[in-house]
Amino acid sequence: MIENQPRCQSCGMRMTEEFFGTETDGAPSKEWCKLCYEKGQFTNPTMTLDEMIAHSIKYATKGSKMSDDQANVLAHAVIPQLKRWHK
Numbered sequence: 001m002i003e004n005q006p007r008c009q010s011c012g013m014r015m016t017e018e019f020f021g022t023e024t025d026g027a028p029s030k031e032w033c034k035l036c037y038e039k040g041q042f043t044n045p046t047m048t049l050d051e052m053i054a055h056s057i058k059y060a061t062k063g064s065k066m067s068d069d070q071a072n073v074l075a076h077a078v079i080p081q082l083k084r085w086h087k
Contacts, residue, residue, distance in 0.1 A: 006030055006031075007078075007082070008021075008031070008032055008033035008035075008036055008037075008082075009031045009032060009082045009083035009084055010032055010033070010036035010037065010042065010052070010082060010083075010084040010085075011033060011035065011036050011052060011055070011056060011079070011082075012056060012075075012078045012079050012082055013033050013035070015030075015033050019033045019034055019035075020032075020033065020034065021033055021034045021035075021036060021037030021038055022034070022037070022038055022039055022040070023039075023040050024039055024040030025040075026039075031083065036084075042084075049079065049080060049085045052079055052085070053075045053076060053079050053080075056071070056075040056079060057071040057072055057075050060074065060075070
């Protein structure tokens with residue numbers, strides 16, 4: 001069930017096992033997706049919160065998955081609360 005799936009703590013994507021990132025020893029990371037985290041490091045370590053929000057909105061609206069307004073509201077509500085960005 002999607003509600004019980006973990007979210008990447010960087011981009012907010014809901015993850016299944018095939019989307020888990022990897023730790024330095026190759027173990028799956030249940031906190032970070034493979035798009036954001038690989039071999040124990042962020043794939044884009046200099047990305048800012050604002051850049052992640054913009055990237056997320058672009059991804060969510062690609063192919064009309066979601067309207068711009070819906071994606072904007074969701075990204076601004078979810079992403080700043082994730083472990084990578086929440087300070």
